[in-house]
Amino acid sequence: MRHITFCAIDTGFGTPPSGIMEQQSRLITPVLVAGCLIIMTGFAIRASFGVFQIPIAEEFGWLRVEFSLAIAIQNLAWGIGQPIFGAIAEKIGDRKAIIAGAVFYAMGLLLSAEATTPLAHQFNNILVGFGIAGTGFGVILAVVGRAASDENRSMTLAIATAAGSAGQVFGAPLAEFLLQIMTWQSVFVCFAGAIMATLLVLPMMRSPQSSTKIELEESMGTILIRAFKDPSYTLLFLGFFSCGYQLAFITAHFPAFVAEVCGPIQPGGMLAGLGITTTSALGAVAISLIGVANIAGTLLAGYLGKRFPKKYLLAGIYTGRTIIAAWFILTPMTPATVIVFSVVMGSLWLATVPLTSGLVAHLYGLRYMGTLYGIVFFSHQLGSFLGVWLGGRLYDVYGSYTAVWWVGVGIGAFSAIVHLPIRERPVAVPA
Numbered sequence: 001m002r003h004i005t006f007c008a009i010d011t012g013f014g015t016p017p018s019g020i021m022e023q024q025s026r027l028i029t030p031v032l033v034a035g036c037l038i039i040m041t042g043f044a045i046r047a048s049f050g051v052f053q054i055p056i057a058e059e060f061g062w063l064r065v066e067f068s069l070a071i072a073i074q075n076l077a078w079g080i081g082q083p084i085f086g087a088i089a090e091k092i093g094d095r096k097a098i099i100a101g102a103v104f105y106a107m108g109l110l111l112s113a114e115a116t117t118p119l120a121h122q123f124n125n126i127l128v129g130f131g132i133a134g135t136g137f138g139v140i141l142a143v144v145g146r147a148a149s150d151e152n153r154s155m156t157l158a159i160a161t162a163a164g165s166a167g168q169v170f171g172a173p174l175a176e177f178l179l180q181i182m183t184w185q186s187v188f189v190c191f192a193g194a195i196m197a198t199l200l201v202l203p204m205m206r207s208p209q210s211s212t213k214i215e216l217e218e219s220m221g222t223i224l225i226r227a228f229k230d231p232s233y234t235l236l237f238l239g240f241f242s243c244g245y246q247l248a249f250i251t252a253h254f255p256a257f258v259a260e261v262c263g264p265i266q267p268g269g270m271l272a273g274l275g276i277t278t279t280s281a282l283g284a285v286a287i288s289l290i291g292v293a294n295i296a297g298t299l300l301a302g303y304l305g306k307r308f309p310k311k312y313l314l315a316g317i318y319t320g321r322t323i324i325a326a327w328f329i330l331t332p333m334t335p336a337t338v339i340v341f342s343v344v345m346g347s348l349w350l351a352t353v354p355l356t357s358g359l360v361a362h363l364y365g366l367r368y369m370g371t372l373y374g375i376v377f378f379s380h381q382l383g384s385f386l387g388v389w390l391g392g393r394l395y396d397v398y399g400s401y402t403a404v405w406w407v408g409v410g411i412g413a414f415s416a417i418v419h420l421p422i423r424e425r426p427v428a429v430p431a
Contacts, residue, residue, distance in 0.1 A: 031147040032156055034204035035140040036163035038098065041198045042105065042135040043164035044171030045191045047291070049074070050255045051175040051284055055184050056121075064256075066118040068392025070125045071252045072385045075244070077129025079381020082138040085130075086370030087220070094143045095202050101134015102195050109192040113185040135195065137161070138377055141357050142370035143205060151306070153361065157354035158302020165298060165350055168291030172255065176284040223368045224375075232363060232422045233372075236356060237379045239314065239418045242411040243352050244383030246321060249408060250290070250345070253391040255283030257401050263334045282335060286342045293346025301351035310355045310362075311422040317348050317355075318416035322409055324348075329405045363426055383411070 049071050056067050089097035108127030115121045133139075141157055148156035178187045227233040259280040276282050304313055328341040360373045387408065394404045 027148075027152045027155060027159075029144075029147055030204040031206065032144050032159060034201040035144045035160050036166075037201050038135050038198045039137070039140050039160060040163040040167040041194055042132055042167065044167030044174065045105075045109070045195060046132055047168040047171040047251055047287060048175035048191075050252045050287065051172050051179070052184055052187075053252070053256045054259070054280075055179060059184075060116065060118075062118060063392075063396050065389070065392035065396045067121060068252060068388055068395075070118070070121040071248075072387075072389035072392075073122050074125035074129040074132070075248050075381050075384030075388055077126040078132045078136070079129075079244075079378040079384065081130040081133030082136070082377045082381070083371050083374030085134045086138045086142065086368075086372075086374035089139045089142065089370050090220070090368060094139060095205050097134055097139050098202060098205065099199060101131050101136075101139070102199055103131075104128075105131020105135060105195045106192040107131075109188045109195070113188040113192075131195070133374075135198070137164070137353060137357070138370055138374040141353075141373065142366075145357070145361055145369060146366055154305040154354060154358050155299075155302045157357055158298050158305070161302075161350050161353040162295045162298040164353075165291040165294035165346075168294070169288050171291075172284045172287035176281065220368050220371060223364060223372070227364055227372055227375075230363070232424075233376070235418050235422050236359060236376050239318070239415040240352070240356060240376055240380040241383040242318065242408070242415040244380035244385075245387035245411055246325070246383075246408045247349065247387075248384030249387030249391050249404065251287065252388045253395075253401060254286060255280070258283035258286055258333070258338055261333050261400075262338055263332070265335055282338060286338050289339065289342035290346035290349055293343045294349035294351070297347035297349060297351045298354060300347075302354045305355050305358055309424050310359050311419045311424050314352060314355050314419045315416045317351050318412050318419070320348050321345065322412035322416060325405065325409050325412065329402060329409070359422070359424065362424070365426075 111124040144160045262279045324344045391404045
């Protein structure tokens with residue numbers, strides 16, 4: 001019988017703090033709080049980009065596809081950068097990777113504020129995408145996952161993921177509000193300052209890395225080869241594609257979709273009483289509602305993830321997304337249907353993230369979780385690129401989002417199916 005020992009190593013600077021085992025036994029830790037603040041700020045900014053679709057296009061007289069391509073490139077760069085930043089974090093330290101990500105993010109936003117051509121916006125969003133990779137799920141979830149006990153890990157990953165939704169709650173409405181009092185260029189500058197301010201919490205990001213002695217002795221290449229040979233890893237990679245397609249398309253295009261297609265808001269109705277008097281404002285609030293609902297949905301996914309097979313939960317989430325998306329596009333759009341769709345889709349929004357990342361950790365261990373999840377996340381971002389770009393392209397061709405919406409319905413059903421054959425047990429380490 002093989003003897004397994006566990007080691008705790010600091011992935012930041014210096015020696016691990018005392019009381020590591022006690023910290024891991026708690027659900028809420030300084031590492032989790034800091035990680036949530038970084039993810040929340042980064043996702044608030046990222047989720048607001050759809051609000052800038054119409055103002056930027058109108059200022060420069062661009063087709064919808066021009067700024068859509070910039071957001072699509074941002075998502076693709078995020079996907080490319082995710083395994084890179086994951087590897088950086090695992091080789092030279094989590095906090096160094098986060099600092100680099102924040103700098104890339106701020107540079108991309110500041111340069112975008114000065115950009116006046118589609119090409120410039122598209123290039124600068126490469127920097128923004130790398131910035132999201134360095135301050136987003138791949139790096140942060142690996143850190144908070146290592147800082148949690150086995151019992152708390154599923155819920156910890158869910159809380160960190162829900163923090164992204166919390167950012168989405170106020171990101172789009174905040175951008176919409178700021179656009180009423182300043183130019184979009186000034187909003188980008190404010191957002192650059194906000195992402196740099198998150199570095200103030202980095203001293204709290206000191207996480208142990210709990211790994212078996214065998215895992216510590218294995219190289220990254222060995223782990224990657226083992227994962228690539230495993231059909232379950234391939235199925236996770238394929239299944240995450242539709243998640244990225246649906247989320248990125250809705251984030252980038254839903255505010256404009258609602259603003260242009262939704263029926264009028266009744267002057268004396270409940271929405272008007274809440275200060276929502278235009279379909280443009282409703283579009284921004286819809287993104288916020290998705291974020292609110294997703295907080296509950298993601299936490300529920302984390303709770304269920306340690307009680308039921310994650311693959312079945314993932315298949316159920318993708319099935320639910322497919323049904324609500326098909327219903328929405330087949331139903332005449334009104335303020336009421338926008339709200340219903342936002343709440344239901346929101347409850348399924350990022351619920352896939354703690355389950356997918358948790359599966360990666362469960363199957364292949366914690367040592368290279370950031371890199372392995374980053375590679376799976378690249379599929380997510382390929383879907384994001386296609387969803388955002390295709391949304392703008394087909395809108396310019398057909399004058400509507402109907403075709404690209406139905407593509408999302410189809411690949412959502414595909415993802416529901418491909419998760420079912422996953423073998424949900426740790427991959428054996430060769431003796």
